[in-house]
Amino acid sequence: MNRVHKEKGFSLIELMIAIAVVGILASIAYPSYQAQIADGRRADAQANLLSLVQHMEREFTENGTYIGASLPYNEAPRDGNAKFYDLSLASQAATTYIILARPKNVMAGDECGDMTIDNIGRKTAGAADCW
Template sequence: MSVRKETGFTLIELMIVVTVIAILAAVAYPSYQAQVRKGRMGQAQADLLELSQFMERCFASNNSYQGCALPFSTSPRNGTPYYQIEFNPATTRTEFNLRAVPQTAGGQDKQKCGTLELNQSGVKRFGALGTQADCW
């Protein structure tokens, strides 16, 4: 009678591999989510700059920001809105303020930069937790 040697993985070896994969996933997934939120914020910044240019074209045509209506109010324009874009004209005809307010969809409200703002002078503002380098 001959003895056959069994080959394969033991249950302990398999559990060690599963544990290592779980630890790696626990570290990688939050970092991935932060990068996704940062990308969505970049889209909102680009939308604010595009809308600012739209407002300047409207001012060039009308000699006033009053009466100008934004062509879109969410970022991104299609799909799930991660930012709501608000337009706050001042009482004078020579001022405006655009705001991108993060929404709860996709955890975008957890972005440390908070609400992004841009006015007619190109002044950029953001939430209290961010820095200029991180947010604009």
């Protein structure tokens, strides 16, 4: 009795097709993943800006002026080693201030660019839908 044994496994063509499909899926998914990471970093910077606004308002309540107030921290995020935004007082007067978040490191080329918030809550950024 002769039995014909069929080889089990993948042919080179099948393997190359599978690799091509995985490559195409990865090329679509990776930029979307990167955009989501950037959105998260931007949201963290915005949360820090809002926290600093509260700090400045407490300073004004205690002293009656924004002059002399300083920010309790100057980088975002506050935790971890990687810092993606520099935080600073862009301008400061007796009754007004502007807090600036400037992207740095891997966020330096972010489309939103610098984000600001002032004493009356006006928010600005490099693109319209960043806040």
